[in-house]
Amino acid sequence: MKKLFLGLSATAMLIAGSALADTKLKLVEVITSPERTETLKSMVAGYEKANPGVEVEIVSLPWGQAFEKLATMVAGGDIPDVVEMPDTWAALYANSGKLVDLESRIAGWDNGKTLTDKTMAMARQTGKARMIPYGFYLRAMFYNKKLLAEAGIDTPPATMADFMTASEAVSKLDGKFGYCLRGGPGGTNGWIMMAAAMNGTNEFFTKEGVSRINEPGSVEGIQFLIDLYQKGYAPKDSVSWGFNEIVAGFYSGTCAFLDQDPDALIAVAERMDAADFAVAPMPVGPAGKAFPTIGYVGWSIFNTTEHEEEAWGLLSHLSTPDNNKVWSKRVGVIPIHKGADQDPYFKTEQFKGWFEELNGDQYVPTVMPTYLEKWGFFTSTVLLEGAQQALLGERTAQNLADEWAEYLTNEYAAYKDSQ
Structure with a gap:
């Protein structure tokens, strides 16, 4: 039993x-x-x-x-x-x-x-x-309220022209700069957003499969970033800055503007009083549109x-x-x-x-063409090296854009052939 x-x-x-x-x-x-x-x-x-x-x-x-x-x-x-x-x-x-x-x-x-x-x-x-x-x-634009007030700027920049003007004004303050430029690893988003804003579209390719990164408007956007750096509206060593450096540049009060994702807010909020900074939508280009990367x-x-x-x-x-x-x-x-x-x-x-970006029609999120097999190599090597050369005055915006366009057009053709 x-x-x-x-x-x-x-x-x-x-x-x-x-x-x-x-x-x-x-x-x-x-x-x-x-x-x-x-x-x-x-x-x-x-x-x-x-x-x-x-x-x-x-x-x-x-x-x-x-x-x-x-x-x-x-x-x-x-x-x-x-x-x-x-x-x-x-x-x-x-x-x-x-x-x-x-x-x-x-x-x-x-x-x-x-x-x-x-x-x-x-x-x-x-x-x-x-x-x-x-x-x-x-991506959206962090801005330092105190620095803008010191520079005589009442509101965060709504347009690309306003952004350049505000960056210039802040950079006249002793030891201060307008923009935390990400010139080093991971800087792809900035170049793509500025090119799209000035070109009025975030389409990467035409119906014929040709890259739009070297269209006149896109070249203007690339030149915009080059000008920010070469005119001294971004720190000199920002040519090599990555994520940690740009975020530190903002919360330390070195730069007035930082375009970043919400994950940067965690570090910024730990070190800055909430009354001293805010986040605005990315400034719109001549077509009245902005194309923040998502x-x-x-x-x-x-x-x-x-x-x-x-x-x-x-x-x-x-x-x-x-x-x-x-x-x-x-x-x-x-x-x-x-x-x-x-x-x-x-x-x-x-x-x-x-x-505001998620709910506003003038803000069109940009999704990177990660379906391209060599997109990772393009962002980590081709774009990075070329962009740094252009920032240092060794290449023109047009030359840079033409190289990128040739690379991306070839990659897109390879992608279509594989379908």
């Missing part, structure tokens, strides 16, 4: 154990930091509590090796159910048919109705919605999952308005749901510029 009882107890334990882990999901995060991971764990714990039969394993890949590590996992059959998907990777996995089409899921989801139009536009960059973005890295990351489901229903449950849980607001505040992105700008945290001068 005792043996029978023990046998029944063991069986009961096995059944209970299996019931507690009926479904196991693997979630891979690729942009990792201690705070991000802890925030994600907390949200996942909430999902597990509401779904007792589901267990979620979080795999954290270091960003520097994340692309290769995820590709290796997928190639080896160790494919996650849910993945953190950067915009620059989405086309690769979507075009090879590896991601679940979420259109019907979003349509039937109560919170799907509150996703902003731009959120859905980004979700559909690969055709159908194969991700739900969790926030946007959108990046985004979201959650996708691999179509190899054996638990699509539960995977969608996890993805939608992470994307609820409440969870997305928490995530946006901790990570430094613009939230994805309508009405988020009314939250006291976001309803400030520090976020005003980004929400």
